[in-house]
Structures are given as C-alpha cells and as structure tokens.
Amino acid sequence: MSDLTVVMYHYVRPIAKSKYPSIKGLEFDLFKEQVKFIKNNYNPVTIDEVYESFYNGHKLPPHAALMTFDDAYSDHFKYAYPVLKEHGMQGCFYAPAKTIVEKEVLDVNKIHFILASCDNVSELISNTKVLFDLFRDGHEVKEFEEYFSELAVANRFDTKEVIFIKRLLQVALPEEMRKNICRALFNTHVETTEEEFCDELYMSQEQLSQMASDGMHIGSHGYNHYWWNKLDSETLNNEIDKSIAFLKAIGAHTENWTACYPYGSSSQEVTDILRGKGCKLAFTTAVDVAKTDVNDPLLIPRLDTNDLPKEATAKTNQWFR
Known part of the structure; x- marks a missing residue:
C-alpha cells in the first residue's frame, strides 16, 4: 500500500x-x-x-x-x-x-474577480437580483429568493452569501442567463476589457x-x-x-x-x-x-x-x- x-x-x-x-x-x-x-x-x-x-x-x-x-x-x-x-x-x-x-475569461474567474472587487457582498447580491430580473425572460427559472434559500450554504472557505453568488452564477441558472449576468457584473466591477484580462490571467x-x-x-x-x-x-x-x-x-x-x-x-x-x-x-x-x-x-x-x-x-x- x-x-x-x-x-x-x-x-x-x-x-x-x-x-x-x-x-x-x-x-x-x-x-x-x-x-x-x-x-x-x-x-x-x-x-x-x-x-x-x-x-x-x-x-x-x-x-x-x-x-x-x-x-x-x-x-x-x-x-x-x-x-x-x-x-x-x-x-x-x-x-x-x-x-x-x-x-475568453471563464465565468468562474469573472466571479472570483467580481467578488474581489466588491467590498459589500449584500450590495452585490442586490445588483445580481436586478440583473436576474432583467435577463430572466425566456428562461424557466425559480424566484431569486428560492435560489438563495437553496444555495446559500457556507463551506469551509466561504460565507453563505459568497457561496450563493458562486453557485447561482456557476451552475444553477441557464447558461445564457448566467453568462449575461456575469458579463454585466464583470463590466461594472472589473476595470479592464475581457481580452486584456484574459491575457493577464491565463498562460x-x-x-x-x-x-x-x-x-x-x-x-x-x-x-x-x-x-x-x-x-x-x-x-x-x-x-x-x-x-x-x-x-x-x-x-x-x-x-x-x-x-x-x-x-x-x-x-x-x-x-x-x-x-x-x-x-x-x-x-x-x-x-x-x-x-x-x-x-x-x-x-x-x-x-x-x-x-x-x-x-x-x-x-x-x-x-x-
């Protein structure tokens, strides 16, 4: 052995x-x-x-x-x-x-740097809800509050609020919807273009x-x-x-x-x-x-x-x- x-x-x-x-x-x-x-x-x-x-x-x-x-x-x-x-x-x-x-910057990395650029997670969740309502048309999704109840569970590294943002935007929502939300949040909070950021972030x-x-x-x-x-x-x-x-x-x-x-x-x-x-x-x-x-x-x-x-x-x- x-x-x-x-x-x-x-x-x-x-x-x-x-x-x-x-x-x-x-x-x-x-x-x-x-x-x-x-x-x-x-x-x-x-x-x-x-x-x-x-x-x-x-x-x-x-x-x-x-x-x-x-x-x-x-x-x-x-x-x-x-x-x-x-x-x-x-x-x-x-x-x-x-x-x-x-x-192309992965959504998971967009989420990491969105979180790293925000001092107030509660405000980020509120902004995410606004975008959720904006982009939900045409998608079969639950109510935002239902997702929070299901996904907001802390783990050994993150608070329940951070886990909620990660799980919602990584996997819980339909791909097109979560990509639109990630793109909007990234453009708001990370001060660089996606192509420039990609060249900087990855090998x-x-x-x-x-x-x-x-x-x-x-x-x-x-x-x-x-x-x-x-x-x-x-x-x-x-x-x-x-x-x-x-x-x-x-x-x-x-x-x-x-x-x-x-x-x-x-x-x-x-x-x-x-x-x-x-x-x-x-x-x-x-x-x-x-x-x-x-x-x-x-x-x-x-x-x-x-x-x-x-x-x-x-x-x-x-x-x-």
Whole structure:
C-alpha cells in the first residue's frame, strides 16, 4: 500500500501587493515556504510514479506528495514553475483549453474577480437580483429568493452569501442567463476589457508547451470548464475530445493522459467516459490522502494548500500519514 498526498493550488501570486488584494489564493512567499515544508517532510513524486503505483503496484516512497495546479493561470508559469524547477519537483498543471484557444475569461474567474472587487457582498447580491430580473425572460427559472434559500450554504472557505453568488452564477441558472449576468457584473466591477484580462490571467499556449517540454505535466481540465456531471453524454464527449486535442496541440502526453474535474464534478458516467477515452488518472476535490491500492485511479482525492502548513520549519499536522 502507498499513501499519496496530492496538494491542490489555484491562485499563487504576491496577493497583498496586487490589484486584487482580496482575491482568495496563496501568497507567493507562503508558497515558497510550503514547497520547502513539503521537501522537508514529504517525498515529492512524479505523475509517472503515481501511474505506476496505481496500475503496476510500484511502491511509492513514504509520505509521497504530488503538486497539482488548476486553471492554467499565468501565476503558475511566472511564480510556481520556477520554484518547482529550483527544487527539482514536478508540477501537474490542468488547463481549461478555451481560455487559451479563444481568449475568453471563464465565468468562474469573472466571479472570483467580481467578488474581489466588491467590498459589500449584500450590495452585490442586490445588483445580481436586478440583473436576474432583467435577463430572466425566456428562461424557466425559480424566484431569486428560492435560489438563495437553496444555495446559500457556507463551506469551509466561504460565507453563505459568497457561496450563493458562486453557485447561482456557476451552475444553477441557464447558461445564457448566467453568462449575461456575469458579463454585466464583470463590466461594472472589473476595470479592464475581457481580452486584456484574459491575457493577464491565463498562460499562453507557448508557455504551456515550454513547461511540457521541460518536465512538467499538463493534463485535461476540460475545454469550457463546465461541470462535467451536469452535461449530457454528447456534450461531455465533445468537451473531453476537444481538451485532448488541445493537449496534443501543445505537445503534452496524450497516452496515459490525466484529468482534473472542474469543480470536482465527477460521477459514474463521467468516470466511465474518461476511462473509455484512455484517461488513466483523474483528480477530485474530495479532501483526503489517497491510497493507491484502495482509491479508484479516476477518483483521486486531494488536499487544499490551506490544509498544509505554510512555514518551512512547521510541524506536520493530521494529514501527515
């Protein structure tokens, strides 16, 4: 049996000094400390070693750790990649292809930066209701207050009000309606054009190709960053096929390819389709340390960066197994 600690990262940047100091992410200085903590207490492994452990019984070293980075942010190329190279560690980067191919900011990222640009969440909810009423014609939707009652449930990182905004605009409303609301809120609260923001926020195809050729692992995070478990079979198949084509285009490995579920959106149908298309490893947002002789290789749990200490000399915590 081999235990595997997979760590999940999103924004990694000098946040306090940035234009969006309230964006939820990891300060770059703390990332450097956490990498040292992992080097001091864990044994970093590669995606190939993880594959061999799941499929061929290869025993991983004690306290094996793998670093994963979601959404192909330019942060990862500018800040995370050089640190990983310095420490001889491999990172696994999961890119939603549309952001790079079509230069379109994902709604999930629009929501992050809308929230980061607003001091008053209650006022944002009121503005969202105005737009909800404006764009609801032609759509079968519930009343705004019903959505709040159903969706406003706090989690370990966000208040119920923030969760409500995220869930309403990420998945609960019809796609056209939520895109219109996101676009209007983004144009109001984020002072830049979408194309300029996209170039600033995400990696380029050339940067991903450079990392792939330099020993980093690039995997699928879908094309549109949809909730995979909300898609019909035809749309899901198209979503995965387009993401695989993107991996080929940047020179990433497409034999024994890997995936990361957008929003952790796995299901039996999703894993069956991934398996049928040759996906060998897939990462969820379930919080746990993986066991390579127990977990389904297409349902690998991960820890969030906030689950591990961010000081090089810190003591280990309950996740050190």
